[in-house]
Amino acid sequence: MSRKRIRSRNTAVFSHHAEEIAETARLNIAALSIVGFVLLICTRLFFLMVLQHAFYTALAAGSHTLYEQLFPDRGSVYVQDSRTGEEFPLAINKDVFTIFVDTRNIKNEEQATHVVDAFASVFAYTDEQKTDVFSRINGRDDPYEPIEKDVEEKIVDTLKEQDLPGVGFVRHAVRFYPETTLAAQTIGFVGKTDDGSDIGRYGIEGYWQEDLAGSGGFLEASKSLGGGVIPFATKSFKPAKDGSDILLTLDRTVQYKACERMRAAMEEYGATSASLVILDPKTGAIRAMCSLPDFDPNMYSKVEDVRAYNNTTIFTPYEPGSIFKPMAMAAALNEEDVTPDTYFYDSGSVDANCTKPIKNANDKVYKDSTMTGVLENSINTGMVFVVTKLGKHPFMSYLESFGFGVKSGVRLDSEISGTIDSLYVNKNDTIDCYTATASFGQGITVTPLQMVSALSAIANNGTMMKPYIVQEVRHPDGKIDRTTPTISKKVVSQRAASLLSAMLVRVIDSGQAGAASVPGYYIAGKTGTAQIAGPGGYSDETNHSFIGFGPVDDPKFVMIVKFEKPQRAYSVSTAAPVFSDIASFLMDYYHIPPGK
Secondary structure (H helix, E strand, C coil): CCHHHHHHHHHHHHHHHHHHHHHHHHHHHHHHHHHHHHHHHHHHHHHHHHHCHHHHHHHHHCHHHHHHHHCCCCCCEEEECCCCCCEEEEEEEEEEEEEEECHHHCCCHHHHHHHHHHHHHHHCCCHHHHHHHHHHHCCCCCCCEEEEEEECHHHHHHHHHCCCCCEEEEEEEEEECCCCCCCHHHHCEEEECCCCCEEEECHHHHHCHHHHHCECCEEEECECCCCCECCCCCEEEECCECCCEEEEEEEHHHHHHHHHHHHHHHHHHCCCEEEEEEECCCCCEEEEEEEECCCCHHHHHHCCCHHHHCCHHHHCCECCHHHHHHHHHHHHHHCCCCCCCCEEEECCEECCCCCCCEECHHHCCCEEEEHHHHHHCCCHHHHHHHHHHHCHHHHHHHHHHCCCCCCCCCCCECCCCCECHHHHCCCCCCCCHHHHHHCCCCCCEECHHHHHHHHHHHHCCCEEECCECEEEEECCCCCEEECCCCEEEECCCHHHHHHHHHHHHHHHHCCCCHHHCCCCCCCEEEEEEEEEEECCEEEEEEEEEEEEEECCCCCCEEEEEEEECCCCCCHHHCHHHHHHHHHHHHHHHCCCCCCC
């Protein structure tokens, strides 16, 4: 065989082999392309069916469902029956409707008149209003002419039954307060921002705005020329997160009964405002919080004075007067500088480096007395004696331990701390005028919540619990944050607290505060009538307070009652009897048997 024929045959073999390799490569590429395409389809289907499932579910259900997915529901707020745990809504969302007319569907004046008459029958329009609505819906060119807002569903149902041409309804939620004025300053209200968005103001609604509001959803998608969403176009969808629900410690019945008694008393005494706090000394849970005058959060914009929004139990510090005396006495008892029987002679006045001598109310002189007598008769000069024995700096330290001069930390909007700054004016340890007057509650300011929290330490064997008003925060994912009662500080010993409690029982049983007594029970308490400071010094106007707790052997409550500028001389005739009435109710409500 010639070399030429051999080369020709080899070339043919190599050529055929190359063709086979090329064909195999083409088949592999095709197979890979098919596999890749299948994987791409599977990936896209996973993205659409799993990752974007919420979006397409909402889209398929219609625009209203999609709206709900994008806009969160605000959380509800509840109060309770502290005996049984039963809950009652204080702030919820309520569905209402906007009624509009697509005027393009009003074919003639006869139809327009028919629609107007239907509206007039349910909304009680005047002739002028009927004329206005007729002119607005008889234009034939407006697809959306709003007629009424925030309409109840039962009215909408009545109109729907009439099948009115062009009339449409848009459902939306508004904040609703079913208990109207109950705990108004505590709950606050939902108002509007400059751009019309909802926002919580004051109280729980304000402080817990972020938790209650939740977070809005997000939708980014391509649209067709007709305005519809293109299913396979690039998009992102994040559903809304609803707001959290909140359970308060407030007892609905106690809140109502206490605040209505305060309302009646405020009117009877001609006071300009009234405040009350009832607290469980063992836990710090606030069971009632009254601030009067109040308002209806459903109609918050109709108040005559915006100061009605302020919760005076935490926002309005005042000079407490003689209800502050137990705080100084507790400190001296704890340091064993005095005992209940420590002797004191009252000459009727004392020089404490003020511009004039300190005297007792009505310039009374009590002569021979004891520390128990100082509280029973509310002797100002005796309290100067107490802080002199105690010392200025220890006195200041105890006031700080009782929580004065700082916010309590209760999670409500607009809390103010009050001030004991006057005690720091002079740095030395000498008993100056500021220290002397602070011993009987003048020259310093406190809030009612601070006072009731401080006295709770005495009721709780010397241990002060942190006051709280939010019992639970219930998140939309099912998680619940529960408030655990927390010790704020061990302020005084159990012995000092017991001694002071017995002394305060004597104030009611044997002293000036008999009007605060509750038959069958040992109650501890103290009256306070304090002049109100003004630009030119103290005026003749006064604040009246009573603070106390009971039953003394196992206290269920600590309560403060306060009236601003009542038209009566002393708190023994205003705050004390109101305290007695509410305390009597609490004994019955909590089924506490008499112990006396």
